Amino acid sequence: MAFVKKPVTGMKDILPEEMQVRDYVQNVIKETYRSFGFTPIETPCMENISNLSSKQGGENEKLIFKVLKRGEKLKLEMAECEADLVDNGLRYDLTVPLARFYSNNSNNLPSPFKALQIGNVWRADRPQRGRYRQFMQCDIDILGEPSNLAEIELILATTTTLGKIGFGNFEIRINERRILKAMAKYSGFSEEAFDKVCIILDKMDKIGREGVSEELQKEGFSEQSVKKYLDLFELTGDTASKIETLCEKLGDCLEEGVKSSLLEIVTSVEATKTADFKMVFDPTLVRGMGYYTGTIFEIAMPEFGGSCGGGGRYDKMIGNFTGNDVPACGFSIGFERIILLLLESGFQAPTQPKKIAYLIEKNYPAQKLCEVIKKAQKEREAGNQVLVARMNKNKKFQKEKLSAEGYEAFEEFFNR
């Protein structure tokens, strides 16, 4: 069969330059999250296909890379549909595997359990700039904590991490699924229409208030209801007063305690944050995944159009899998977007060791070679990076290439 030089469609090779940035960012993420008490875990990249097809994953379930059954289990001649051929699939996110992990291991885990996952996921999406079919996700989740302490810790941990990587002047946009529901109810929309209303509301930043109004009316909602609904979004003042104004308007339509909990999150984070960012209440924030039950949030970077990560509370998801509800809340950093932003800004990972290259002439005698290697070993012990390499015929070109890689000192060894 022919040899294919390119990586699989939509996936990419990662070269040394990018790996340096990725490794650095991963280390900052791990260390910072660890300081907040999150502990790393890992699940296999493959999941039982029935776990991936449970309707929790929404649109992502259409994008699964499926794995063929092996050996005697594969009965090609009897297969009537795709499902007969596959037993496993590659995970499309880290949340479904976390729910399975928790249900499988909860006896051996503390409560609350604060998990950190950094791992690849796969989606057979249409490839486009900055979007790949294999990409890294970086999630923190708190399982078993019903109070808003979970939200506060997640937002503080994520923003502290972003600050340490060097990001500033960004926003954390926050909203509540229960506020979204109350707004729909207040305006006279039926409960069944809620998902449809959210899908249209989600386009606000692209089509504006007028566009949303038109689309809602096209769906059959009355002009009056739509106006009542859209007027709710007209809020002024700071984040806290916007929350207060809207929640008071919603009155009995809104569940008790939502307002005070949301205010607590915003004020606690603002009072204890270490990074340069703002908490912003955004009643148009929807977030796609249907499994969210409470708070939802998103990172908005001025340098980047879309969101650079997000999360929220999903108190019913583990119960859907296992039958027993477990309060859960998570925050995911868009790792690939963060890396893209850093690479485009010419970011250099700080605290590099000194890079030294020893170039050794061909036929350098073995006895003397030992002395050179001993010297290299000493430099390495001292924390420096030493490359021991044969001198190329075109030494000038070799040194130019090494300089471009960051080698700053050269020593040459000749057989004289």
Place this chain on the structure above:
Amino acid sequence: MAFVKKPVTGMKDILPEEMQVRDYVQNVIKETYRSFGFTPIETPCMENISNLSSKQGGENEKLIFKVLKRGEKLKLEMAECEADLVDNGLRYDLTVPLARFYSNNSNNLPSPFKALQIGNVWRADRPQRGRYRQFMQCDIDILGEPSNLAEIELILATTTTLGKIGFGNFEIRINERRILKAMAKYSGFSEEAFDKVCIILDKMDKIGREGVSEELQKEGFSEQSVKKYLDLFELTGDTASKIETLCEKLGDCLEEGVKSSLLEIVTSVEATKTADFKMVFDPTLVRGMGYYTGTIFEIAMPEFGGSCGGGGRYDKMIGNFTGNDVPACGFSIGFERIILLLLESGFQAPTQPKKIAYLIEKNYPAQKLCEVIKKAQKEREAGNQVLVARMNKNKKFQKEKLSAEGYEAFEEFFNR
């Protein structure tokens, strides 16, 4: 569909305790290899199925997890065999992807190129203790270096890393494919019989000299040839004198330069090593993969029956893929075996931060909560790990569990 709690057959969830050891070992590996001038790279976990079915992978090619074609490309009703259904597969090692990576990116890589890869591979092997269907490999390779400087650097880098992790009193067994070939030739075995002879020789440690003799004669080799062959393995003295004795006996059957190169590797490594290990010449060392062309080596740990890693020179492999030979040599650490040994020995990662738990009574007022979080943020800035959690009803049990996780200091916050 039913929800499955267990991981996919033969794969495993990695819990916090093991992750701590894995993360620590990975960091030592990365830092040490980096000090030797190896640069991390990554390739996608999936490869084009034709690259994985090129016969380079030997037996592993039978163990591939294959990925189903997607969308219109999957024509189930027209499929006659498995090959019609799949376009990609999960990689079974890191060497085939490295060869593809190099042929795809060599214009942007230095020469010689020293690559470090740490990544998962998949093999649908029969699951057994300590062997999983998803496991981590950790490979270093030097591409473009024809001289034995590659072997010296690979062995030094690997053994320095093992030493830093805490391993000592181990052996690096070394041999040469060309010596194996010369021994077969010297004994009168035909060139075509070479692979068969090697497969039998490989059993020496299990069935002994007598067993090997019997099996060779069963294959039709004369008693005289077999005796001549097996007598070659009777060597005394230190590593260097064993190599000299054997190579002199082999005379013209052995390619020129093999003896001096092997001696150079052994003496250079012994003179410059930093870890506690011995270089041992082992003429029975075969190593399965057919692609090796020169030196081969293996790590033998006293604590572990089999090999804990190995490698060798494979100067023809990249050429088999691309048409242009590139000298290549690699060394792979058996990451999962190393971790298993460490876990079984009760290994604890050194230099842990201080772990502090703040337990907060339910209904603790928001205003005062901010003060607690501020305090936690300060501790985190100072390098400590702080868990902020709600106090459970059974506080004693909660603290016991946290102590077991390594939390050594507790502070409790009551609403009084």
